[in-house]
Amino acid sequence: MNKLLPFIMAGDPSLESLPRLLAEAKALGIEALEIGLPHSDPIADGPVLQAAAHRAIQRGATPLRVVETLAGLTESPDLILFTYLNPLLQIGAERLIGLLRLTPVKALLVVDLPDSEEPEFEARLRAAGYPIIPLLSPTTDLDRAKGLLERRPDPGGDHPFAQRFAYVVARLGVTGTGGAPDLAPVRERVAALQSISDRPLAVGFGLSDPQALAEVRAMGATPVIGSALVQALAAGVALETFLHTRLG
Amino acid sequence: MHATSFLLPTRFGHGGLGGCYAPETLMQPLLDLEEAFRKALDDSSFQAELKSELRHFVGRPTPLTSAPRLAAKLGLRDLYLKREDLTHTGAHKINNALAQALLARRMGKTQIIAETGAGQHGVAAAAACARLGLRCTVYMGVVDMARQAPNVARMRLFGTEVVPVEAGQGTLKEAVNEALRAWAARCDKAHYILGSALGPHPFPTMVRTFQTVIGEEARAQVLEQAGALPDSVIACAGGGSNGLGLLVPFLGDALHRFAVEAGGHGPALGEHAARLDGGRMGVLHGCKTLLLQDEHGHTAETASISAGLDYPALGPELAALALDEKIEVLRASDDQALEAAKWLCESEGILPALESSHALALLPELAKRGFTTVLLGLSGRGDKDLSTYQSKLGI
Numbered sequence: 001m002n003k004l005l006p007f008i009m010a011g012d013p014s015l016e017s018l019p020r021l022l023a024e025a026k027a028l029g030i031e032a033l034e035i036g037l038p039h040s041d042p043i044a045d046g047p048v049l050q051a052a053a054h055r056a057i058q059r060g061a062t063p064l065r066v067v068e069t070l071a072g073l074t075e076s077p078d079l080i081l082f083t084y085l086n087p088l089l090q091i092g093a094e095r096l097i098g099l100l101r102l103t104p105v106k107a108l109l110v111v112d113l114p115d116s117e118e119p120e121f122e123a124r125l126r127a128a129g130y131p132i133i134p135l136l137s138p139t140t141d142l143d144r145a146k147g148l149l150e151r152r153p154d155p156g157g158d159h160p161f162a163q164r165f166a167y168v169v170a171r172l173g174v175t176g177t178g179g180a181p182d183l184a185p186v187r188e189r190v191a192a193l194q195s196i197s198d199r200p201l202a203v204g205f206g207l208s209d210p211q212a213l214a215e216v217r218a219m220g221a222t223p224v225i226g227s228a229l230v231q232a233l234a235a236g237v238a239l240e241t242f243l244h245t246r247l248g
Numbered sequence: 249m250h251a252t253s254f255l256l257p258t259r260f261g262h263g264g265l266g267g268c269y270a271p272e273t274l275m276q277p278l279l280d281l282e283e284a285f286r287k288a289l290d291d292s293s294f295q296a297e298l299k300s301e302l303r304h305f306v307g308r309p310t311p312l313t314s315a316p317r318l319a320a321k322l323g324l325r326d327l328y329l330k331r332e333d334l335t336h337t338g339a340h341k342i343n344n345a346l347a348q349a350l351l352a353r354r355m356g357k358t359q360i361i362a363e364t365g366a367g368q369h370g371v372a373a374a375a376a377c378a379r380l381g382l383r384c385t386v387y388m389g390v391v392d393m394a395r396q397a398p399n400v401a402r403m404r405l406f407g408t409e410v411v412p413v414e415a416g417q418g419t420l421k422e423a424v425n426e427a428l429r430a431w432a433a434r435c436d437k438a439h440y441i442l443g444s445a446l447g448p449h450p451f452p453t454m455v456r457t458f459q460t461v462i463g464e465e466a467r468a469q470v471l472e473q474a475g476a477l478p479d480s481v482i483a484c485a486g487g488g489s490n491g492l493g494l495l496v497p498f499l500g501d502a503l504h505r506f507a508v509e510a511g512g513h514g515p516a517l518g519e520h521a522a523r524l525d526g527g528r529m530g531v532l533h534g535c536k537t538l539l540l541q542d543e544h545g546h547t548a549e550t551a552s553i554s555a556g557l558d559y560p561a562l563g564p565e566l567a568a569l570a571l572d573e574k575i576e577v578l579r580a581s582d583d584q585a586l587e588a589a590k591w592l593c594e595s596e597g598i599l600p601a602l603e604s605s606h607a608l609a610l611l612p613e614l615a616k617r618g619f620t621t622v623l624l625g626l627s628g629r630g631d632k633d634l635s636t637y638q639s640k641l642g643i
Contacts, residue, residue, distance in 0.1 A: 040546035041421065041532060043428045044271045050415065062544045085269060086531045087545035112269045112531065137273040139435065141250060144276065172273060173433030 003248035007226035011061025022076035037083035046176025048227040070103035078162035251283035258449040261568025312469035318595040323615040339628030345372035347458040352439035359438035363427035365420030366556035367399025369443030374408035391418035444487025445563035448534030459493025483625035488563030494625040510552035511579035523562035553582035554602035580609035601628035
């Protein structure tokens with residue numbers, strides 16, 4: 001089982017340091033990593049990731065520069081591009097696929113794209129090997145979850161974790177460390193989802209301390225660490241220093 | 249039992265604008281909202297309660313006022329003003345805020361979240377919530393709080409919490425971002441009263457439905473007073489709640505329909521909020537529409553003297569009607585709007601909101617193009633803009 005799914009914001013602390021960060025993550029045994037594409041209006045993000053996106057944009061981390069920075073990297077975990085829809089729509093499916101071919105990106109997580117809204121765009125990405133990861137939130141009941149998992153299907157056991165997992169949103173609200181989730185209802189939801197699907201699950205939103213991460217692992221799911229890591233990296237803490245108590 | 253799919257159309261026009269581009273957390277609340285909205289529309293007791301509140305609390309029907317002195321000054325034969333400025337709280341926003349508050353109460357929600365730009369929607373939501381005993385939180389950009397300070401005070405007097413939003417430009421776009429985040433955190437208890445015909449489905453359809461009372465009344469009134477329809481109808485458009493509210497009931501008529509956007513202080517990106525010429529198709533705040541954006545798909549900055557028009561996206565239904573050539577979209581600059589406000593004050597003794605002044609500013613253009621009888625949506629009163637008028641007009 002994958003022990004940890006870290007999130008970092010591309011361009012924060014800097015685009016120049018991104019290849020080194022990814023190489024360090026790989027050396028630490030990180031199999032997959034979510035990489036945030038900075039957006040002007042991140043409606044699902046809390047203050048930490050909003051500020052990180054803002055800093056990254058100020059420093060010139062445009063979508064194209066981010067993808068160019070990732071091009072040709074071999075020392076990297078599998079990447080999941082975590083993004084909002086509009087920048088992708090402006091690039092266009094064909095051009096996006098061509099750009100991603102050169103990078104370690106294996107899948108996309110598009111926060112504001114329900115599977116009903118851009119079926120053609122999504123089908124082209126999937127056919128080219130870039131599935132969109134399904135999100136399951138506290139407001140997603142089990143029937144709805146079944147439908148979402150069918151419409152964004154598991155490509156199968158011969159594919160890497162980055163393309164197979166479903167993302168379980170631990171609590172209502174936005175990303176960030178404020179208000180750590182009560183893990184008891186999360187445990188129930190994860191168990192219910194495991195009863196209808198054998199797909200790998202990642203759990204995120206509000207997780208930061210090693211204890212919470214361990215509790216998620218005990219559910220048989222992969223914990224996501226995002227805002228807390230982004231904050232540490234922005235403060236100059238080394239990736240290894242921050243992650244060594246959190247790797248599981 | 250939860251609603252499992254949308255039953256109303258989610259898209260507008262040949263371009264398929266609108267849609268429901270929402271995070272998964274908000275999908276079930278949006279499905280449930282559409283279901284509650286459909287059921288309320290079919291429920292005669294909801295309709296009766298809404299009608300009664302619109303009459304006794306809001307003050308509907310609002311008058312249609314003939315403006316002969318301004319008509320003569322601008323070379324028109326007849327000019328009629330639909331007086332949304334005379335509603336309780338002073339703008340058309342109350343029609344939608346009150347209806348959604350009634351719907352929220354019916355859904356068992358005890359808390360209301362709203363965003364506001366000029367503060368008119370915030371004040372309307374605050375008043376409706378006080379009236380119905382709901383707890384209200386309004387998100388407002390810090391720049392808008394400064395330029396519309398009287399409305400901040402009014403909201404607070406109605407017992408509403410006004411949360412300052414410091415991010416970005418500190419205007420309406422950031423306020424909507426923050427309201428959407430707050431709704432995601434409290435969607436189990438709270439309803440989000442979106443103030444314009446924007447956002448994910450079902451908001452654009454719902455807001456338009458609750459605002460078409462403006463045009464329905466105006467159409468009947470002009471037929472009664474003038475004995476015929478005008479040759480043109482004009483309204484200002486930020487997101488489009490006022491524009492659609494007035495213009496949609498006239499869509500089947502043989503007349504010209506105009507919506508006026510904020511031309512700001514220049515033609516370059518960042519200097520205006522004119523989405524029809526300046527915008528490209530994109531997704532913001534849950535819908536696909538004409539959007540002012542840079543080449544990277546980041547939302548562009550906007551500028552307008554009018555906080556209520558200072559928004560980077562045109563509502564999807566209005567954008568679709570414009571692209572399908574059912575409504576012509578024009579722009580008026582800051583200076584033109586200020587000048588037009590003066591005309592209405594001096595000729596008719598009516599102080600218009602800066603938003604409505606943008607529609608007034610295009611009247612000479614309509615006269616030049618040969619229109620003679622115009623019906624104009626006076627969306628709100630200008631008391632909130634007094635300090636801007638004083639400083640810009642030097643009075």
